[in-house]
Amino acid sequence: MTDSRSDKRPTIYDLAKLTNTSASTVGAVLNGTWKKRRISQKLADQIRKVAREQGYSPNMQARALRTERSGIIGMIVPMYDNRYFGALAQTFEQRARERGLFPIVTCTRRDPELEIEAAQSMLAYRVDHIVCTGATNPDKIAEICGAQGVSTINVDLPGTSSPSIISDNYSAALELTADILGRLGFPCAGRDSDVVFIGGRAHDHNTSERIRGFRMAHANAGATIAPEFVRPCGYAAHKAERSFDAFVEKVGRLPSGIFVNSTISLEGIVNWFKRAGLEKLEQVTLGCFDWDPYAALLGRNTTMVRQNVPAMMDMLFEVLEDPDKRGSGVTQIMPDIIRMP
Template identity: 45%
Template sequence: MSRREPTIYDLARLAETSASTVSAILNGTWKSRRIGEETATRVLALAKDLKYTLNRQASGLRRKRSGLIGMLIPMHDNRFFSAMSQTFERLARERHLYPIVVSTLRDPKLEAETARTLISYQIEYLLVTGASAPDAVSRICSHHGIAHLNVDLPGKLAPSVVSDNRWGARELTAKLIERSTAPRAKRRNRFCFVGGIPSDHNTAQRIEGFSDAIAAAFGSLDGVDVDACGYEADQAEASVRTLYERMGGLPRGLFVNSTIALEGVVRFLKTLPLEEVHQCTIGSYDWDPFATCLSFPLLMVRQDIPGLLGKAFEIIDSGRFDATEIIQIRPELVEA
């Protein structure tokens, strides 16, 4: 004969308290209800001993809250976004929220479809991270009354928390200039920007920062020194190969916009003599610890993921989603 599953009333009887108190403890709202920590500890221990599982769907219907929080990301197989999802899950669980992370492949239709699906599961909050069409997702969320905000890429209809891309790019470029040596060939005495999408907010801000530093050091920026060829590794590899052929060698400095683009750049650099590669000072806007294994020095910008998501959860905790300001978090410059 199968064993009967324990109920919330069983826990209340064993803990010598009310069912509503047990419910508040299990759904994480006991502190706001001013329930004592000793009682909470006793109930949670009993729930663990009895292997009690909260029916979150039923609980959500009763309380009109599900305890679910969603996050859209472009992809999982990227160190930046995988680290974002891990930090998101930790911060959500600290607040007794249950995280759901879904990749949408930078596809606006998939972003909208996924947002609608998550809303159908009664999520309470949605973090729209790196979305290609954040305002379209905002309209869907607002229509259904879902609290939401943007992370990494900003929108105009919800609060946004992003890296200070212009500052980070300016700092990286200034350091590339400082550490570089002018080559004998004048046509190679240039600093080049490779990767990203011109219409993308982050790329545009990084180009601005790159331009600021170049203009401060040399007085002008030649447009052909910027090739926002896309984020794919193959595109970056082709871009650097074309650059090499046009200049008759590598430029004085190379700014690579993302570690995805860096993969393609490294593939091309492996075809060259190492001493030639060392004549070019290289930097990447984004960080990967495996860069320490490269055979040449690499400067990197490491975005502050705890800072970005910490600020996002401050907004969630405050409940103030009406402001549409863009909050910028400064990254840090590191060397592999």
């Protein structure tokens, strides 16, 4: 029975008995404060040896309870159904671990209630920070967290009450559009554009910035845009497909170029071409504000925007660690433009 420690997790009290010391000494040794507490090197070594033998691991619940810091950082993502959010989650976890934090990522399926619920669960487990990506209502989450003294940071969408890190949608769209126009032989002032913008929601920040870039690139090239060429019809694949179908029916031919606002919308466009004959895709210059390896394989004349996830995550932790930057400002990160010949 003296061996009852072997079947359960040892605590600092168990280790104290085994080493004929006290729990506070063991605790100090194992959490690194032992020099400050003037524990001798010899005793520290011995305690660490026994701790290793016993497979000790500190009970983070108890530590969190005592120190008021859990070391947990939470991230809320809407979906795992595209590479962008996958990369965000993956990079986030890596960066968090590098900093000794315990990352927990949860996916809320664009469900506003679930979002709130998930944030509250995280708060109940006393996360130190919450990162919101693609939340439908980031300000509400910021409010709930703020009331409990937990900082929030938004990624990929600008909230008004927390610092936000987003892609430079305007500049990237400008560049992407310029690229499409360049392939089509613009600039040469005075022509109507023949590039159609498809996908996204007109009133979401990212889409409206991208449309602004789209328009500016045309202005720079001296081209004008007819109203039916800008179609923020929603992100869903079938919506993009339907909208494109309506477009083609209206103008009676394929456009020279398409600016697709996400890989999800691109799915719809590709499906349209699959029905119409995939070879026709080769006649069109494609730009997509998003990245996916399969989509990248789709054709020639394609340019994709790949958001700079590593830079965004680096900036995230920079803001997190620097209280000065903890205002509610928006930091923009320039995405990569990937051009396939």
